[in-house]
Every structure is written in C-alpha cells, then in structure tokens.
Amino acid sequence: MAEFRKRLIHLHSCRHASWKLINKIIHHDRTLQDLYHFNKHHLQSLFNLSPTNADHFYHDLHSYTPEQIHAYYANRNIYPITVDDPTYPSLLKRIYDPPFVLYTMGRQSVLTHEKILAVVGTRKPTPLGLRSVAKLIPPLTMNDWTIVSGLASGIDASAHTETIKAGGNTIAVLGSGFDFIYPKENEKLFSHMAKNQILLTEYPPYIPPQRWHFPARNRIISGLSKAVLVIEAKEKSGSLITADQALEQGRDVFAVPGSIFSMQSKGTNELIQQGAKLVTSTEDILDELGE
Incomplete structure (x- = not known):
C-alpha cells in the first residue's frame, strides 16, 4: 500500500495527469506498476492522449522516481494526502469526483x-x-x-x-x-x-x-x-x-x-x-x- 501511495503521488505530479486520466489509468493498472513500462505509443492509444501530452507525461514519469518526488515535497514542507489515506477528509471522499491527491501545507x-x-x-x-x-x-x-x-x-x-x-x-x-x-x-x-x-x-x-x-x-x-x-x-x-x-x-x-x-x-x-x-x-x- 505504501508503494502504491508513492506511485499515485508520482503519477499525479506529472503534467496532464487530470482526474479523468488518473481514473482511466487506475482502472487499467490497479497497482500502478505496469504504467512505468508503457511507451509513448501505449500512453496515446490506451488513454487517448495527444502526441504532445503523451510526450510530456512520459518525460515527467521517467525524469524522477516516486521516492525522489516524495523527498522533494517533504523538503518543501508540502504533505500530499491520497484518497486512501486515513487523514483524507471523510466528507470530501464521498463526492462524485474526490481528488486523488491533496497537497497540504500547515496543520x-x-x-x-x-x-x-x-x-x-x-x-x-x-x-x-x-x-x-x-x-x-x-x-x-x-x-x-x-x-x-x-x-x-x-x-x-x-x-x-x-x-x-x-x-x-x-x-x-x-x-x-x-x-x-x-x-x-x-x-x-x-x-x-x-x-x-x-x-x-x-x-x-x-x-x-x-x-x-x-x-x-x-x-x-x-x-x-x-x-x-x-x-x-x-x-x-x-x-x-x-x-x-x-x-x-x-x-x-x-x-x-x-x-x-x-x-x-x-x-x-x-x-x-x-x-x-x-x-x-x-x-x-x-x-x-x-x-
């Protein structure tokens, strides 16, 4: 679960990772492990991305690791909360399209x-x-x-x-x-x-x-x-x-x-x-x- 959480935050940090795209990706790859083996053509065909958006997304996905993005946020006092975390607001989780990741600063x-x-x-x-x-x-x-x-x-x-x-x-x-x-x-x-x-x-x-x-x-x-x-x-x-x-x-x-x-x-x-x-x-x- 901890590894999935890091991969979700990593995915969410990529350009063009909209709510709809992440929802599609999770339905196709529930562990978010296969995603890292997709080439740009896979991203275009599987998730209906334009060549430019697929290029940006692929570049961001492979420019840093989930561990690196986690450390980057920690160093900036930014604390991401995923929809499966116990601290995710319970009322918000019940809406039709709750954010997969919330970025927080403060208490x-x-x-x-x-x-x-x-x-x-x-x-x-x-x-x-x-x-x-x-x-x-x-x-x-x-x-x-x-x-x-x-x-x-x-x-x-x-x-x-x-x-x-x-x-x-x-x-x-x-x-x-x-x-x-x-x-x-x-x-x-x-x-x-x-x-x-x-x-x-x-x-x-x-x-x-x-x-x-x-x-x-x-x-x-x-x-x-x-x-x-x-x-x-x-x-x-x-x-x-x-x-x-x-x-x-x-x-x-x-x-x-x-x-x-x-x-x-x-x-x-x-x-x-x-x-x-x-x-x-x-x-x-x-x-x-x-x-």
Missing part, C-alpha cells in the same frame, strides 16, 4: 475536524457584506466550527481573517499550486495560514492558476463542508457555482439577504428564493445544523 489536524462550514462570496464586497462576515464568524468559531473558503479577494479573505482573529481554525482551498500565490494581495495571509492554519490544493506546486481551476476548486470547498454560507454574490458568480455543487453533494446552503438595489446581493437573494436558508444571525445556521 494537518485541522482537516480531521468534523464541523466544517464553507463561507464564500463576492470578490468585491460592500461594507455591509464585510460587517456580515465579522458578525457571523466569531460565534461559529466559539461553537468549534472550522471555516473553509478559497483565499480569494473579498469575502473569502475576510472569512479566513475573521476566523483567525477569533482564534478559530480555517482551511484555504486554492485554485493553483503552492508556487503561485493568487491573488498576490493575499500573500501575507497565505504565509500565515501555511504555518498556523492549513492550505489545500489538488494541483501540484508548479501549476499556475487557470480560469477553469476555480469551478473545480469550488467542489472541494463544498465537499469538505457540512454546509455552505454565501455572503454577497452577483448573478452567475463563482459563489453560486459553489452553492450549486453543495446542493448536488447533499449539503445545506445558507444565504445572507441583501438590498434589492445591490448587485452584490442579486445572487444571494435568488438563492433564498430558490430555497436556501435565510441567515440574519449565527443562530439561524446553528439551529439548522442541530446545534
């Missing part, structure tokens, strides 16, 4: 908490939205709820910051590898959380942020959580994608109402119209979650 123990709530929202919050975060977060941390968000500008960063100020635990799920701090304005928060909280990503360190990474990242935010709280969201925003994924995963969705004249509240007001729990105080959340 591993935070991931074992059972009471995890996602807090997400617009990157351009109003002062009222920021006040809502400051009001709702501290009582949640006092009730031992760990807050997970995406380290984005605005509501996400505020949720992490207010949790830290209240002495609570918080998880940041990134849409890139650890070599790319995005957005740059959260560099100080990133560094603090890498030591005192926990950073989490399904992307190896060398992967830069891409637009399509963030909807994928959002399924992890909701997948880790028992419920999702949306504080200010425009129409068709990433926060609404997170809410949709939460519903698909069987999670509760909460929303803070806002002014009918505010663009930042159009999304949250629509969520409430569609059946999300209206939140005006922390008690609304705790009551619904049986606290």
Whole structure:
C-alpha cells in the first residue's frame, strides 16, 4: 500500500495527469506498476492522449522516481494526502469526483475536524457584506466550527481573517499550486495560514492558476463542508457555482439577504428564493445544523 501511495503521488505530479486520466489509468493498472513500462505509443492509444501530452507525461514519469518526488515535497514542507489515506477528509471522499491527491501545507489536524462550514462570496464586497462576515464568524468559531473558503479577494479573505482573529481554525482551498500565490494581495495571509492554519490544493506546486481551476476548486470547498454560507454574490458568480455543487453533494446552503438595489446581493437573494436558508444571525445556521 505504501508503494502504491508513492506511485499515485508520482503519477499525479506529472503534467496532464487530470482526474479523468488518473481514473482511466487506475482502472487499467490497479497497482500502478505496469504504467512505468508503457511507451509513448501505449500512453496515446490506451488513454487517448495527444502526441504532445503523451510526450510530456512520459518525460515527467521517467525524469524522477516516486521516492525522489516524495523527498522533494517533504523538503518543501508540502504533505500530499491520497484518497486512501486515513487523514483524507471523510466528507470530501464521498463526492462524485474526490481528488486523488491533496497537497497540504500547515496543520494537518485541522482537516480531521468534523464541523466544517464553507463561507464564500463576492470578490468585491460592500461594507455591509464585510460587517456580515465579522458578525457571523466569531460565534461559529466559539461553537468549534472550522471555516473553509478559497483565499480569494473579498469575502473569502475576510472569512479566513475573521476566523483567525477569533482564534478559530480555517482551511484555504486554492485554485493553483503552492508556487503561485493568487491573488498576490493575499500573500501575507497565505504565509500565515501555511504555518498556523492549513492550505489545500489538488494541483501540484508548479501549476499556475487557470480560469477553469476555480469551478473545480469550488467542489472541494463544498465537499469538505457540512454546509455552505454565501455572503454577497452577483448573478452567475463563482459563489453560486459553489452553492450549486453543495446542493448536488447533499449539503445545506445558507444565504445572507441583501438590498434589492445591490448587485452584490442579486445572487444571494435568488438563492433564498430558490430555497436556501435565510441567515440574519449565527443562530439561524446553528439551529439548522442541530446545534
């Protein structure tokens, strides 16, 4: 099992090793031992890779060993968790497409908490939205709820910051590898959380942020959580994608109402119209979650 784990992390670190590709490879080679004997033609034909992608994948697979990649991560204080590890978050493991590998920096123990709530929202919050975060977060941390968000500008960063100020635990799920701090304005928060909280990503360190990474990242935010709280969201925003994924995963969705004249509240007001729990105080959340 230990050798399979190292091979899975090695495979996951190769370029073009998407969730779908790894799933195909594991179905074809359950021990991940035959993979190392495939030539580029095998990779193209068996797994429907383009010649260029097969070349990149083959190069990475044979440029370093599983032991070398394991040592490289250890030297950088990056701790990969595979889907079969006992420390892999149990709720996340139950979603349709849980990441095969999670890369973490920080306090591993935070991931074992059972009471995890996602807090997400617009990157351009109003002062009222920021006040809502400051009001709702501290009582949640006092009730031992760990807050997970995406380290984005605005509501996400505020949720992490207010949790830290209240002495609570918080998880940041990134849409890139650890070599790319995005957005740059959260560099100080990133560094603090890498030591005192926990950073989490399904992307190896060398992967830069891409637009399509963030909807994928959002399924992890909701997948880790028992419920999702949306504080200010425009129409068709990433926060609404997170809410949709939460519903698909069987999670509760909460929303803070806002002014009918505010663009930042159009999304949250629509969520409430569609059946999300209206939140005006922390008690609304705790009551619904049986606290």
